[in-house]
Amino acid sequence: MIDSYHVQSTLSLRPPFTLTSILFGLHYVYPAITFLYYLVTSSVAVCTLQTRSPGNKHIRLRLILSLLLFAVSTYLIQLLNLAVQSLISKSVIFSQDTGIGLLSCILVYGVEFAGLTNSDNPVWYPFIGSLWMALLMEPIIETLAVLTRRPDSLTHAQFLDIAIVAARYLALVTVLVIYYGLPCGTMLETGNEAERQFLIPKEDGQRQADTSAGAQGLDNSGYGSVPNESTDGTQSGDSPESAWERRDREAKEQMEKRLAEQGNWFAYTRSFMVFFPYIWPVNNRALQLRAVLVALCLLASNFVNLLLPRQLGIVMDSLNMVNDKSPWVQVLVLAALKLVASEAGLSFLRYRLWLPVELYSFQAISTAAYAHVLNLSSDFHDEKSSSDIMTAMGAGGSLSSMLESVCFQAVPMLIDMAVASVYLSLTFGPYEGFITIATATLFVHIATRMISALKAIRRKEVSAYFDQHYVLQAGIQGWSTVACFNQIGYEKDRYSVATKKQVDTSMASSLGYMTAYAFQSLTLLCGLLAGLFLAVCQVTNAEATPGQFVMLLTYWGQLSGPLAFFAGLGKSISRDLISAEKLLEIMQTKPTVVSKEGASPLDFKGGQVSFDHVGFSYDKKKEILKDVSLEVSPGTTVAFVGPTGAGKSTILKLIDRFYDVTEGSIKIDGQDIRDVELSSLRAQIGVVPQSPIMFDDIIMNNVRYAKLSATDQEVFDACKAACIHDQILGFTDGYKTRVGERGIKLSGGELQRVAIARAILKRPAIVLLDEATSAVDTDTEQKIQEAFSTLCKDRTTFIVAHRLSTIINADHIIVIKDGCIVEQGSHDQLLRAEGNYADLWSKQVFLKPRATDGSNDQVVAEGGKTLSVMNDLTVEVTKSELAKVQKPTTITKSQNISTPTRTGDDKRTASHVREV
Numbered sequence: 001m002i003d004s005y006h007v008q009s010t011l012s013l014r015p016p017f018t019l020t021s022i023l024f025g026l027h028y029v030y031p032a033i034t035f036l037y038y039l040v041t042s043s044v045a046v047c048t049l050q051t052r053s054p055g056n057k058h059i060r061l062r063l064i065l066s067l068l069l070f071a072v073s074t075y076l077i078q079l080l081n082l083a084v085q086s087l088i089s090k091s092v093i094f095s096q097d098t099g100i101g102l103l104s105c106i107l108v109y110g111v112e113f114a115g116l117t118n119s120d121n122p123v124w125y126p127f128i129g130s131l132w133m134a135l136l137m138e139p140i141i142e143t144l145a146v147l148t149r150r151p152d153s154l155t156h157a158q159f160l161d162i163a164i165v166a167a168r169y170l171a172l173v174t175v176l177v178i179y180y181g182l183p184c185g186t187m188l189e190t191g192n193e194a195e196r197q198f199l200i201p202k203e204d205g206q207r208q209a210d211t212s213a214g215a216q217g218l219d220n221s222g223y224g225s226v227p228n229e230s231t232d233g234t235q236s237g238d239s240p241e242s243a244w245e246r247r248d249r250e251a252k253e254q255m256e257k258r259l260a261e262q263g264n265w266f267a268y269t270r271s272f273m274v275f276f277p278y279i280w281p282v283n284n285r286a287l288q289l290r291a292v293l294v295a296l297c298l299l300a301s302n303f304v305n306l307l308l309p310r311q312l313g314i315v316m317d318s319l320n321m322v323n324d325k326s327p328w329v330q331v332l333v334l335a336a337l338k339l340v341a342s343e344a345g346l347s348f349l350r351y352r353l354w355l356p357v358e359l360y361s362f363q364a365i366s367t368a369a370y371a372h373v374l375n376l377s378s379d380f381h382d383e384k385s386s387s388d389i390m391t392a393m394g395a396g397g398s399l400s401s402m403l404e405s406v407c408f409q410a411v412p413m414l415i416d417m418a419v420a421s422v423y424l425s426l427t428f429g430p431y432e433g434f435i436t437i438a439t440a441t442l443f444v445h446i447a448t449r450m451i452s453a454l455k456a457i458r459r460k461e462v463s464a465y466f467d468q469h470y471v472l473q474a475g476i477q478g479w480s481t482v483a484c485f486n487q488i489g490y491e492k493d494r495y496s497v498a499t500k501k502q503v504d505t506s507m508a509s510s511l512g513y514m515t516a517y518a519f520q521s522l523t524l525l526c527g528l529l530a531g532l533f534l535a536v537c538q539v540t541n542a543e544a545t546p547g548q549f550v551m552l553l554t555y556w557g558q559l560s561g562p563l564a565f566f567a568g569l570g571k572s573i574s575r576d577l578i579s580a581e582k583l584l585e586i587m588q589t590k591p592t593v594v595s596k597e598g599a600s601p602l603d604f605k606g607g608q609v610s611f612d613h614v615g616f617s618y619d620k621k622k623e624i625l626k627d628v629s630l631e632v633s634p635g636t637t638v639a640f641v642g643p644t645g646a647g648k649s650t651i652l653k654l655i656d657r658f659y660d661v662t663e664g665s666i667k668i669d670g671q672d673i674r675d676v677e678l679s680s681l682r683a684q685i686g687v688v689p690q691s692p693i694m695f696d697d698i699i700m701n702n703v704r705y706a707k708l709s710a711t712d713q714e715v716f717d718a719c720k721a722a723c724i725h726d727q728i729l730g731f732t733d734g735y736k737t738r739v740g741e742r743g744i745k746l747s748g749g750e751l752q753r754v755a756i757a758r759a760i761l762k763r764p765a766i767v768l769l770d771e772a773t774s775a776v777d778t779d780t781e782q783k784i785q786e787a788f789s790t791l792c793k794d795r796t797t798f799i800v801a802h803r804l805s806t807i808i809n810a811d812h813i814i815v816i817k818d819g820c821i822v823e824q825g826s827h828d829q830l831l832r833a834e835g836n837y838a839d840l841w842s843k844q845v846f847l848k849p850r851a852t853d854g855s856n857d858q859v860v861a862e863g864g865k866t867l868s869v870m871n872d873l874t875v876e877v878t879k880s881e882l883a884k885v886q887k888p889t890t891i892t893k894s895q896n897i898s899t900p901t902r903t904g905d906d907k908r909t910a911s912h913v914r915e916v
Ligand SMILES: Nc1ncnc2c1ncn2[C@@H]1O[C@H](COP(=O)(O)OP(=O)(O)OP(=O)(O)O)[C@@H](O)[C@H]1O
Pocket: 382, 618, 619, 624, 643, 644, 645, 646, 647, 648, 649, 650, 651, 690, 800
């Protein structure tokens, strides 16, 4: 039955090759070609960023839109005219193709009208080209219509038809005259920049203002500031940009910038090809074969999706005895098809085949990104926060999800929909096909508009979510600060305000989405109703079977999912691209400190280090080191002293190439460190940094990190040398004690000694100590000095220190001030020179009031006050040292008495001395 109906309906669509048949063809071809032209040219305009260039707005846009609306309505009037004629003459006096042609024109020009209305910068040639097509085709179609007019059609109705077409023609010509007569942009009022500013800043403007305030250190981050609350208790809208918003904005700006540079979307997306080898298993044939099989599975799914509703119809017809097939067999076939289409069938097979490819891509991309980030230089890590880097690295998944949604969802769904419309057209005639296409177009249009209308609400919701998350995290992470400053109430209020904001925005967003879904469902329902009415007509006229009716229903049920997916596809792709942009930015960053091509390993010959007119700047603006030249003999110890911020630590960072010098050169044993293999250089250098960082692991592993092959005994020896062994044994779990994040569970002194143990274990050839003992007590420090004498023996050592005991043991002391070497020599030479070093030194001799038991060594300060000597040297050394600098009676009032503070800059420079 079905097949015979197909043949009949197909034959009825094919009149002989006459004027009528030409008209028949034109009714289908004209709107189809116009629509295709419009779609292709609009896509090209979007992809080549023409929709972004300002000045496309026409001065008479409203007039053009009105004329176009009129033209669209003329098609409707034409249709109504034909319907009225049919009613009057009690028979359908127009052919199916005429109806379809008119309906299609309404759809095509309706879409163009909507496109012009929605666009801020309309691109005109897709639209104008369609108008030229209309001007060419309309007279031909109308002439053919007149020539092939059915004899029973009414004459006055025919005149009306011609008049309507003429009116439309006139409207279209007027549009073209307006367009060419008044070119775009010529009559737009431009005004100067100041005049174009908003009197009240827009939301984005506000954000930028906040950002620039933040950049100037005026960041209203909420801490230490009272939240700006509105009368209803919620925070006002000018809350500062959250980390999420900042990241998102930066990625978008980066994307826009690159897009503008590349000139079009094609070139832009091509830049993501760097990820291709990670997403596609280029060197793995087995995985490639799997991907091909997955594609075949998708095609098979398409086929099953077509067969399923058809089979349901056949089952229905066999039950109704409309066909002579056995319902039992047909139900079995249906069950088999259901099984193939179910999660246990093709989906399972596809997933099983695809999983290794997906995991390959995850593994390849995350490993490559991690390795790349680790290989990037200090300047990159200084710039980016670790959370930014980690977020960007997580974007690897966005790329594969984008690829998956395009290849495994969009393409099969598109095929599904195309097949469904063709199949429905063949089964129920072209009207049904038209209803499907028109409903799909309307649905996608409405859904896209709604998604963009909901964008602002959604942004607010996500922003509120991150704000709430931030308050929660900050409160928990900074709990000790919260408790110390007794701000638990304040934090609780902040959190409750943030939560309320999140609930409010979430409610608004959910309501918005529900409304959008309701509208989308209504659109589908209207389409379904129209389709069903048509099908009912055909079933009652015996032109279709009840089974085909059921098939139609099932197809419509299958349509809503793909349509909703397509409506959100553009947004989800752009979201994935923005995420991937962050990763791309990182992957495109080149390390600034790298081994030169073919660089040979460092040929270590003793450790002679020379600085030759070294200059350095972190940001290429402010000079940190200027013309630093020095020669360090192998096995000697050099101490750098000087005021804070002078550039001492920077010198150490240049030796192990955390940064490269911007001027001059650094040589080790005559080899420029930029010419040797980077890893061979770092292998020779041991560092104890100013603020050591531990991994959240046990102490044993943290120390062993310096030499992964070290035995437990070697670790113990290193810890003994660093005077921390006994203390570690005293911990609850000994060497198995976890040190917490960044070593938080260790005291400052313990942390430094574990770091020293690490350096001792490495047994480096060159030692860099950056205030390595600043946080340990005097007793321990003296023990560590002994350890250092073992560590540094016969090794070239660079020390940044403020402690007398450390400095005094150095072979050579260099005083750095404002990035320059201002003095150098031995301790005694420098003291005798009575320059900067002598000045620093005198401030380091700490005095305090005499102890009642008289145990302290005493000196007499100005005014005859008896004071005791306090410093980190032994009493004898202090006495002799003090004698070198100043006599007790010459200590001036402003600097005479000082106390040894154990922390901060006061201790280091001791420039503000006071009596205790
Ligand atoms: N990564 C960086 N990026 C930009 N500037 C930096 C960076 N590290 C340090 N600086 C700047 O370089 C200057 C020298 O810093 P450096 O750490 O070398 O000083 P220092 O003499 O070791 O000081 P201190 O005794 O306090 O440790 C300082 O003004 C500091 O702000």
